[in-house]
Amino acid sequence: MGGALLRPASANATIKERTPLMSDSLFPRLTLFITGPIYVREEVRQAGLMPEFGHRDAENAKRFGPIMTNLKLLAGLDPDDPDWDVAIYNGSGSTAMESSIRSLVAADDKVLNVSVGAFGDLYHKMAKLNGKNAVQLKFDYGQAIDLAKLDAALAEHKPQVVTFTHNETSTGVTNDVKAVCEMIRKHGAMPLVDGVSLFGGADIQLKEAGPAMYATSTQKSLGLPAGFGIGFISKEAEAKAEKVEFRGHASDIINQLGRSRKSQTLTTPNCTLANQMYVQLDYIVNQETIAKRFARHEAMRGQVHDFVDGLDGFELFAPEGHRSPTLTTVLVPEGITFAQLKQVKEAMRAEGYLYDPGYGKLNTLLEEQNRRLVFRIGHMGDITPDMVDTYLGVLKKTLETTLG
Numbered sequence: 278m279g280g281a282l283l284r285p286a287s288a289n290a291t292i293k294e295r296t297p298l299m300s301d302s303l304f305p306r307l308t309l310f311i312t313g314p315i316y317v318r319e320e321v322r323q324a325g326l327m328p329e330f331g332h333r334d335a336e337n338a339k340r341f342g343p344i345m346t347n348l349k350l351l352a353g354l355d356p357d358d359p360d361w362d363v364a365i366y367n368g369s370g371s372t373a374m375e376s377s378i379r380s381l382v383a384a385d386d387k388v389l390n391v392s393v394g395a396f397g398d399l400y401h402k403m404a405k406l407n408g409k410n411a412v413q414l415k416f417d418y419g420q421a422i423d424l425a426k427l428d429a430a431l432a433e434h435k436p437q438v439v440t441f442t443h444n445e446t447s448t449g450v451t452n453d454v455k456a457v458c459e460m461i462r463k464h465g466a467m468p469l470v471d472g473v474s475l476f477g478g479a480d481i482q483l484k485e486a487g488p489a490m491y492a493t494s495t496q497k498s499l500g501l502p503a504g505f506g507i508g509f510i511s512k513e514a515e516a517k518a519e520k521v522e523f524r525g526h527a528s529d530i531i532n533q534l535g536r537s538r539k540s541q542t543l544t545t546p547n548c549t550l551a552n553q554m555y556v557q558l559d560y561i562v563n564q565e566t567i568a569k570r571f572a573r574h575e576a577m578r579g580q581v582h583d584f585v586d587g588l589d590g591f592e593l594f595a596p597e598g599h600r601s602p603t604l605t606t607v608l609v610p611e612g613i614t615f616a617q618l619k620q621v622k623e624a625m626r627a628e629g630y631l632y633d634p635g636y637g638k639l640n641t642l643l644e645e646q647n648r649r650l651v652f653r654i655g656h657m658g659d660i661t662p663d664m665v666d667t668y669l670g671v672l673k674k675t676l677e678t679t680l681g
């Protein structure tokens with residue numbers, strides 16, 4: 278009798294009735310070639326079905342222990358490196374970035390936010406919105422950080438803290454993280470790095486560059502859904518935070534470190550994502566291997582560069598030596614409008630792909646300035662060279678038919 282009460286005949290029927298909500302016709306399975314969120318491979322999708330767990334229970338450490346070890350390995354660290362901890366924030370890359378601002382910029386500090394695009398601007402916005410004394414050094418879209426100009430800005434502003442973007446997702450430009458950090462250190466300031474769209478796809482040179490904190494997230498080159506910010510936090514950062522007032526609660530790296538040292542999150546984690554992350558990081562480190570993952574990203578960048586070289590009138594937007602291993606931004610021929618690139622997007626959707634017609638604000642600005650527009654190709658995470666090949670074949674035809 279109890280069984281009948283607990284599991285009424287209608288329970289299964291209810292699930293069946295609800296299944297149409299998950300139908301492919303309502304939510305078509307597009308393969309995402311945008312720059313995050315990204316394509317999620319089947320094993321990772323299935324890992325979302327693993328059991329939920331208590332975040333202060335022994336089950337938690339079974340997931341987050343290996344997750345934290347594997348994150349450190351991916352960052353090129355020894356898992357027992359005494360100088361670095363990794364904190365996992367509920368939220369996203371912005372959450373980890375904002376935490377670095379709130380915890381590491383003191384009331385009487387000046388922070389210099391160096392920007393080569395929309396995400397460099399975001400770090401500046403965060404600093405201002407958190408009431409910090411912030412100044413900005415801005416480079417034109419498509420340019421990397423010019424070390425001589427940075428040198429001059431550091432001499433002029435004498436900041437205690439400097440932020441910059443490792444891999445600028447709006448433009449596809451990668452900055453030389455080691456050289457930029459060295460320049461910042463030369464002036465006695467503390468570098469904070471946004472590595473949201475690079476981590477997991479390339480070596481972030483954490484030890485060699487030595488920023489105080491490096492912020493990233495799950496939904497880009499790690500090949501996972503969004504939901505966690507990730508912060509690599511140095512001992513130097515911890516010591517500085519002790520002296521900064523009003524760090525907030527979840528944005529406080531000291532609070533975060535207290536929990537991360539127990540392989541825990543400070544606030545209730547997304548268990549579904551934690552399960553997926555556990556499975557995915559084990560796959561990356563122990564099955565694909567880190568070296569092969571990074572090599573695959575480089576190979577895919579090469580494929581996309583060859584594709585662009587073969588397209589009449591199209592060019593790579595980012596300068597040589599600063600072209601991202603995880604996404605490529607393509608300069609289109611003069612006269613092509615943003616509206617036309619959005620038509621390409623719809624034509625690609627009909628082919629089963631989500632195409633990226635360029636970062637919205639950037640193309641709007643370029644169009645206003647009568648400059649050539651750009652589109653982007655994300656080649657990060659678990660996309661394979663074969664998938665890139667097929668995608669580029671479809672894209673070539675679509676560009677021809679849509680743009681004429």
Ligand SMILES: Cc1ncc(COP(=O)(O)O)c(C=O)c1O
Pocket residue numbers: 313369370371372396399442444445446447471472473474494
């Ligand atoms: C370079 C960079 N920084 C920061 C962010 C913001 O990250 P999130 O959306 O995870 O908060 C993004 C997102 O695309 C990004 O590409």
